[in-house]
Amino acid sequence: MPGETNALNNLFGGELLARMDRAASISAKRHAEKIVVTSSVNHVSFGKAIPIGTTVTIEAKVSRAFTTSMEVFIDVWVDDDKGKRIKANEAIYTFVAVDNDGRPTKIEKIHPETEEEQKRYDAALRRKQLSLVLAGKMNANDASELKALFS
Numbered sequence: 001m002p003g004e005t006n007a008l009n010n011l012f013g014g015e016l017l018a019r020m021d022r023a024a025s026i027s028a029k030r031h032a033e034k035i036v037v038t039s040s041v042n043h044v045s046f047g048k049a050i051p052i053g054t055t056v057t058i059e060a061k062v063s064r065a066f067t068t069s070m071e072v073f074i075d076v077w078v079d080d081d082k083g084k085r086i087k088a089n090e091a092i093y094t095f096v097a098v099d100n101d102g103r104p105t106k107i108e109k110i111h112p113e114t115e116e117e118q119k120r121y122d123a124a125l126r127r128k129q130l131s132l133v134l135a136g137k138m139n140a141n142d143a144s145e146l147k148a149l150f151s
């Protein structure tokens with residue numbers, strides 16, 4: 001819509017970020033069955049511009065649940081002229097389940113079923129470690145999964 005686009009009549013990146021955050025929070029809340037908050041945005045790629053008037057579909061799925069945090073993978077699709085869905089963007093957010101006082105609280109694990117779910121699940125731990133290292137919350141020497149990438 002006009003209020004959501006830039007000078008090139010494409011969707012503002014920030015609009016898409018907010019929509020992805022909402023979709024991801026629904027997915028995280030459904031899994032955790034608790035209040036969830038966005039803890040970090042780990043990755044966003046704006047692969048294709050989304051022109052005004054485009055039909056956009058946002059799919060969000062918990063790719064891995066840790067102790068209190070969850071990685072949520074978001075795929076963004078657009079309809080082409082013939083109504084065929086084309087992958088436009090993807091993003092990865094981290095949510096934390098919290099109690100009524102905002103304190104992190106435990107959640108259930110997830111069990112990947114498809115090949116893609118397994119791939120995303122397996123890579124989630126190293127993404128969590130990278131995010132924690134970049135946030136200054138983990139010593140790089142303790143990031144075993146991440147370090148294994150380079151050995």
Ligand SMILES: CC(C)(COP(=O)(O)OP(=O)(O)OC[C@H]1O[C@@H](n2cnc3c(N)ncnc32)[C@H](O)[C@@H]1OP(=O)(O)O)[C@@H](O)C(=O)NCCC(=O)NCCS
Pocket residue numbers: 037038039040066067068069070094096098102103104128131132135137
């Ligand atoms: C998210 C929040 C509850 C985490 O609190 P915290 O004191 O850092 O809690 P912890 O250190 O115990 O971390 C909780 C979990 O988040 C994970 N985590 C924290 N920071 C992270 C980061 N930058 N990247 C990935 N995971 C992170 C921790 O590893 C831990 O996961 P685990 O329990 O599954 O192992 C707190 O920072 C908060 O309330 N932030 C504001 C949230 C908000 O308002 N979001 C809306 C955007 S404005």
